[in-house]
Amino acid sequence: MSLLCETPNLSRRAVLMTGGALFAWAYLPRFARAADNRDPRLIVIVLRGALDGLSTVGPVGDPDYAGLHGDIALSLSGANPALPLDGFFAVNPAMPVFARLFKARQAAVVHAAATGYRDRSHFDGQDVLESGLPGPGNATTGWLNRALASLPAGDRIAKAGGLAIGPSTPLVIRGAAPVLGWAPQALPTPGDALAERVLDLYNHRDPVLAAALQKGLDADRMATGDALDGKTMKLKGGLDNAAGMRQSAQGAARLMAADDGPRIAALAFDGWDTHVNEGGATGRLANLLGGLDGAFEEFEKGLGERWKDTAVVAITEFGRTARINGTVGTDHGTGTVVLLAGGAIKGGRVIADWPGLKPAQLYESRDLAPTSDVRAVLKGLLADQFGLSAAVLGDKVFPESAAVKPMRDLVA
Amino acid sequence: MAAPVSKFVSPDPTLVTLHRFGLGAKPGDELGKIAADPRGCLKAELKQQDIALISADEPKNAGLLDSTAAIQASMTAAMERKAARDEKAAAAMQPTAAEDPAGPAGTKAKPAVPRVEADIYRDEAQARFDKALAATPGFVERLVGFWSNHFCVSVAKAPVVRACAGAFEREAIRPFVLGRFADMLLAVEHHPAMLFYLDNQQSIGPDSRAGKRRGRGLNENLAREILELHTLGVGSGYAQADVTSFAGMLTGWTMAGREGRLGEPGSFVFNANAHQPGQAVLLGKTYPGGGMGQAEAALNDIARHPATAQHIATKLARHFIADDPPPAAVARLATVFTKTDGDLRSIALTLIDMPEAWSTPLTKLRSPLDYVLALRRAVGATAGNEPQRSLRWLSVLGEPLWQPPGPNGFSDRTDAWASAEGLKTRLDIAWQAAKQADDIDDPDDALASLIGPSVSAETRQAISRAESKQQGLALLLMAPEFQRR
Numbered sequence: 001m002s003l004l005c006e007t008p009n010l011s012r013r014a015v016l017m018t019g020g021a022l023f024a025w026a027y028l029p030r031f032a033r034a035a036d037n038r039d040p041r042l043i044v045i046v047l048r049g050a051l052d053g054l055s056t057v058g059p060v061g062d063p064d065y066a067g068l069h070g071d072i073a074l075s076l077s078g079a080n081p082a083l084p085l086d087g088f089f090a091v092n093p094a095m096p097v098f099a100r101l102f103k104a105r106q107a108a109v110v111h112a113a114a115t116g117y118r119d120r121s122h123f124d125g126q127d128v129l130e131s132g133l134p135g136p137g138n139a140t141t142g143w144l145n146r147a148l149a150s151l152p153a154g155d156r157i158a159k160a161g162g163l164a165i166g167p168s169t170p171l172v173i174r175g176a177a178p179v180l181g182w183a184p185q186a187l188p189t190p191g192d193a194l195a196e197r198v199l200d201l202y203n204h205r206d207p208v209l210a211a212a213l214q215k216g217l218d219a220d221r222m223a224t225g226d227a228l229d230g231k232t233m234k235l236k237g238g239l240d241n242a243a244g245m246r247q248s249a250q251g252a253a254r255l256m257a258a259d260d261g262p263r264i265a266a267l268a269f270d271g272w273d274t275h276v277n278e279g280g281a282t283g284r285l286a287n288l289l290g291g292l293d294g295a296f297e298e299f300e301k302g303l304g305e306r307w308k309d310t311a312v313v314a315i316t317e318f319g320r321t322a323r324i325n326g327t328v329g330t331d332h333g334t335g336t337v338v339l340l341a342g343g344a345i346k347g348g349r350v351i352a353d354w355p356g357l358k359p360a361q362l363y364e365s366r367d368l369a370p371t372s373d374v375r376a377v378l379k380g381l382l383a384d385q386f387g388l389s390a391a392v393l394g395d396k397v398f399p400e401s402a403a404v405k406p407m408r409d410l411v412a
Numbered sequence: 413m414a415a416p417v418s419k420f421v422s423p424d425p426t427l428v429t430l431h432r433f434g435l436g437a438k439p440g441d442e443l444g445k446i447a448a449d450p451r452g453c454l455k456a457e458l459k460q461q462d463i464a465l466i467s468a469d470e471p472k473n474a475g476l477l478d479s480t481a482a483i484q485a486s487m488t489a490a491m492e493r494k495a496a497r498d499e500k501a502a503a504a505m506q507p508t509a510a511e512d513p514a515g516p517a518g519t520k521a522k523p524a525v526p527r528v529e530a531d532i533y534r535d536e537a538q539a540r541f542d543k544a545l546a547a548t549p550g551f552v553e554r555l556v557g558f559w560s561n562h563f564c565v566s567v568a569k570a571p572v573v574r575a576c577a578g579a580f581e582r583e584a585i586r587p588f589v590l591g592r593f594a595d596m597l598l599a600v601e602h603h604p605a606m607l608f609y610l611d612n613q614q615s616i617g618p619d620s621r622a623g624k625r626r627g628r629g630l631n632e633n634l635a636r637e638i639l640e641l642h643t644l645g646v647g648s649g650y651a652q653a654d655v656t657s658f659a660g661m662l663t664g665w666t667m668a669g670r671e672g673r674l675g676e677p678g679s680f681v682f683n684a685n686a687h688q689p690g691q692a693v694l695l696g697k698t699y700p701g702g703g704m705g706q707a708e709a710a711l712n713d714i715a716r717h718p719a720t721a722q723h724i725a726t727k728l729a730r731h732f733i734a735d736d737p738p739p740a741a742v743a744r745l746a747t748v749f750t751k752t753d754g755d756l757r758s759i760a761l762t763l764i765d766m767p768e769a770w771s772t773p774l775t776k777l778r779s780p781l782d783y784v785l786a787l788r789r790a791v792g793a794t795a796g797n798e799p800q801r802s803l804r805w806l807s808v809l810g811e812p813l814w815q816p817p818g819p820n821g822f823s824d825r826t827d828a829w830a831s832a833e834g835l836k837t838r839l840d841i842a843w844q845a846a847k848q849a850d851d852i853d854d855p856d857d858a859l860a861s862l863i864g865p866s867v868s869a870e871t872r873q874a875i876s877r878a879e880s881k882q883q884g885l886a887l888l889l890m891a892p893e894f895q896r897r
Contacts, residue, residue: 194883195839197874198890204870206892208830209777216836 040157040344040385041256041263041310043299044144044378045292046170048126049272051316053336054368055285056095057109057350061088064357070324072280080281085109089350094286095293101300101341108345108410110338110377111352114318114370116401120332122273125317130172132375132398145175147382147397148264156263157386163255163265165248173266180262182251240271242291249295253302267295272316278329296341308343311381311411315374321366322357335368338377344385346412376407384411423774424866425450431774431897432732433764435550436786436862439851443864446549454551454764458757463552464586466539473539479579482532483604483678486575487670489528529574533567536578537799537813544785555589555760556581557781558731560814561821563600563642565609567814573609576678577814580605593724593754594715601638601711602680604667610634610819617663617688630688635659637819643714645723654695660688661699661707721749727824732763733772735825741768774896777826780809782897783838787889790862792851805841809834839890846885855884863893 058074059065060082066073074082074090082090083099089109091099101107117128117136124136132143144162151158161178164170173179195217202210239245248267255261271288278285292314300307319336335355340347353371355361363369379393383406394402423432429450430437437443446453457463468476477485547553560581567574584603588596600606607613615631616623623629635658640646664687668675675681682704690701697713699706714720725745729737745762752758763769778786784805806812810829816822823829852858855875859867871891878884888894 193879194843194886197878197883197887198839201870201874201887201891205868206896209835209892209895212830212832213835213839215832216834216839218832 039263039306039309041303041306041342042144042265042381042385043252043256043310043312043342044172044264044266045295045312045314046126046130046172046266046268047272047292047314047316048122048268048270049274049316050122050125050318050320050332051272051336052274052278052285052320052330052333053111053113053316054319054322055092055278055280055330056289056339057085057089057091057111057337058082059088059111059354059357060084060090062354062357068323068357069280071328072278072283072285072324074280078281082281085350088354089352092286092289093281094290097293097297097300098339098341101296102348105348105412106343106345107296107339107341108347109350109352110340110372110374110407111350112335112355112368112370113338113372113374113377114335115374116404117318118334120318120334122317122332127171129315129317129374130170132172132378132401134400139171141175142170142172142266143378143397144173144264144266145177145179147386147388147393148173148177149175150388150392150396151386160260160262163252163262165252165265165267170266170268172268173264180255182255239267239269240288242287242294245269245288245291246294246298249298250302253299257303257306269295274320275325275329275331276327278324292339299342310342311344311385312341313378313381314339314341315378319368322362322368323366333367334363335370338372338374340377340381340410344411346409351407372407373404375401375404377410379404379406380408380410382406384408422771424864425770426864427774427866427893427897428770429453430549431778431786432769433549433551433554435544435547435553435782436789436894437864438545438548438789439792439858439861441548441861443861447864450770451764453549455761457547457549457551458590458760464556464589466543466582466586472542475535476539476582477532477579479576479583479604480676480678482575482579483572483667485528485532486572487677490571491670529571532575533578533814534799534803536581537803540578540581540813541785541788541799541802545789550785551760551764552589553785554732554782555756556586558728559585559589559596561816561824562727563596563606564816564819564821565605565814566816566819569609573605576605581814588756590757590760591755593720593749593756594712596756597642597715598708598711600642601634601662601707602665604678604680607634607665607667607680610637612662613666615659615663616686617660619690620663620686620688622683622686623688630656630659630663632656632659634665635662638711639714641820643723644717644719645726648719648723650695653693657692658694658707658710661692661694661710663688664704665707715754716750718746718750721746721754724754725749728759728763731824733766733768734775735827738768738772741766775826776897777829777895778897779822779824779829780806780811780834781813781822783895784809784841786894787842787845790858790889790894791845791849791885808837809841838895839886842886842889843882845889846882849882849885852885853881855881855888858885859888862888863891867891867893 054065054069055072055074060074060076066075074092076082076084076090080093082093083096084090085102089111098107115128116134117125127136127139130142131139132146133139148158148162158177161180162173164173164179164181169179169181199210199213202213239248252265252267256263256265269292274285277283280286296312299310299312303310315338316336318332318334320330320333322333325331355369355371359365361369375398379398382388382393382397383390388397390406393406398404426443426447429446433454466473468474544550544553563585565573565577565580567577580603584599585596588599610633611631612634616626616628618629632655636655639650639655639658644650664683666681666683666686668677668679668681670677674683684703687703692699692706694710699709725742726737728745729742733741744766745759748758748762784802788802803813811822855878859872859875871893875884875887878887
């Protein structure tokens with residue numbers, strides 16, 4: 001485990017920003033949070049690549065769903081029935097933990113949600129999602145970091161700073177507020193350090209063994225993908241497999257459970273761009289959803305007592321087409337789901353102003369039409385967990401978003 | 413041959429003792445004592461009473477079964493497995509079963525058949541490893557390993573071989589490693605493990621009563637491998653006719669079946685009904701008909717054949733000296749073999765006293781088995797998940813215990829083991845072993861007590877510069893001084 005502190009450039013501007021935040025704090029109403037013995041935590045999981053919300057939480061009660069989503073549509077019957085949430089929606093059977101939490105009123109879904117971004121570029125969509133800005137372009141800080149920076153400087157949440165999981169810091173938590181970085185070990189094997197030292201020794205003392213070991217190491221790297229073409233590599237250095245998702249959540253939970261540990265964390269999971277052979281109740285997407293479900297489970301386990309004050313939110317840049325494409329996958333779309341879990345969540349609800357799936361009801365005749373704003377969900381969480389005001393949220397955290405009202409009562 | 417002599421200084425006698433002949437140092441060993449009298453240290457081990465035996469009389473080995481009992485246990489387990497399969501098949505065949513939900517469910521609820529053979533194999537492996545970890549310096553265990561590989565059986569052949577492979581080694585190899593070669597040969601070829609492994613229990617004389625009645629015949633497998641691998645060696649002058657004739661002589665050598673018609677189930681029996689009657693010729697000598705004694709006489713003869721002496725001498729010198737051993741060393745071993753009527757204690761003493769053994773550089777790579785044993789001796793024999801961990805290491809290194817790829821056993825040449833994957837895997841294992849080495853505080857001290865003063869400056873430096881105890885130990889376990897013998 002490597003725990004490194006990413007020290008931001010303490011520029012004049014950053015210091016000023018902190019000062020401004022302290023000023024803003026004085027006018028906040030929910031000052032008494034610490035006094036009621038709550039110790040709130042917020043974990044943001046960014047699902048990069050555009051999650052198919054209709055295959056994650058399927059509107060099995062919608063008469064048009066099965067026809068549009070074809071062979072990969074979730075169903076309450078068959079070999080791998082989806083897990084019903086209410087009379088209308090059912091969650092992918094790869095997510096039993098989420099279903100259990102939902103029943104226990106510790107998980108909720110916001111369906112038919114999207115950011116303000118309406119085009120279908122991953123890069124721009126992620127930019128908007130993570131920066132919290134009204135449009136794409138030149139973002140250097142993320143909304144979660146700005147939320148952290150908006151807390152009073154002496155506040156224990158602010159003092160503990162944020163936590164970024166993964167080999168690189170996700171944009172959503174980049175910014176002036178201090179952020180810790182942690183990544184699960186990429187290689188559980190001895191690692192390069194020992195291999196290099198043994199190789200060096202062999203080069204001096206035993207060339208035959210040196211040649212053999214060198215070849216063995218090369219082959220090993222090829223097999224694990226280090227030396228392969230960029231396509232199979234994680235371009236953003238993110239996590240795109242179920243084991244990695246679970247492992248990173250485990251590490252994050254361990255750090256966050258500590259009394260002096262960070263209260264706010266961001267993780268980025270990759271690989272949701274399911275154009276080909278997406279699968280439904282089983283298959284590629286289901287495998288990834290299983291990883292996400294595992295991450296929920298690890299947070300629940302690892303945070304222990306603190307789970308009751310925790311909110312986990314999983315967001316993605318946009319959704320996917322309502323109708324499957326010619327390669328049994330889905331293409332870039334618009335409306336999708338936001339998944340909420342944690343003891344702090346007022347769960348057991350699918351929050352949706354369901355737009356319907358008839359051709360005229362689809363966004364541009366192809367996508368699930370968005371009826372909720374992802375920013376409203378995030379604002380609601382930040383307001384309820386940390387007492388940030390609508391003004392700060394609408395100005396500093398999500399600039400130019402005053403019209404998007406925080407979704408209230410997400411937190412119990 | 414033309415290698416610069418100056419590069420080849422004689423190896424450290426302590427490492428010759430511990431690595432070329434033995435299984436490596438243990439933390440408590442006094443290297444100074446070995447250095448003072450390396451040959452004496454090796455000879456002292458040979459003098460110990462019953463040094464090669466694993467006795468079931470010892471309390472810790474109390475659970476070990478002799479081969480007859482092990483085979484019977486396997487036969488019983490096989491019966492139960494078959495009954496379970498039949499029952500399942502019958503249930504599936506029942507037309508009403510599908511309609512009756514209790515039927516298939518009842519079948520499923522049956523407890524899984526216990527893996528009797530796997531348990532026996534594990535216990536035998538444990539006993540084998542315990543013996544090897546205790547030995548000092550381990551020359552006799554190396555001889556056991558050599559002969560066990562020479563007369564190998566494979567547990568992959570059938571569950572019954574898995575059940576009795578350990579007993580085979582204890583019964584047919586260990587009692588003779590310091591005894592007479594001909595005695596070992598006869599014990600091996602009489603053993604049910606070998607008869608089953610090389611298919612002799614199915615071989616039937618065409619003119620025997622059973623052969624005439626059942627229209628079945630010879631299986632040459634055992635006869636051929638005895639001549640090619642166990643005794644004379646390939647290309648030593650025998651012909652196909654010799655193989656066929658010898659196979660006929662070996663018919664009737666089999667194992668008593670479960671019903672016990674021929675004898676105690678699982679034990680060796682001579683089935684006269686299956687034996688090819690009449691005289692037979694092998695290597696120009698005629699053996700009169702006479703039942704089991706015919707093949708025994710032939711085995712006694714070929715055990716003393718000059719080609720066998722040459723074959724065994726070459727393999728021993730390759731194992732203990734170099735892949736391409738000095739011809740003079742091979743010739744001396746062959747001479748002793750012949751002069752002493754294949755006395756393997758004399759052969760072992762000859763190896764110890766051989767100047768070539770002390771002057772030839774340590775160029776061989778430890779086999780996976782010897783590497784794993786040396787590594788476990790080095791880090792202290794911590795308990796825990798044994799013997800599974802050692803068995804797993806042996807498997808990933810390509811030398812699973814008692815499971816060679818063929819009747820010629822595992823390779824005894826360095827190039828077979830100094831492979832890319834092999835070295836990479838050794839690195840992973842060294843790392844794991846170093847992590848588990850609770851008994852060792854300081855890798856520098858471990859270096860001093862396991863390798864001693866002859867260690868190279870580079871190895872010493874690499875270990876002293878390690879960034880952690882684990883890394884230092886792993887470097888020690890990967891060092892050329894630890895790998896080579």
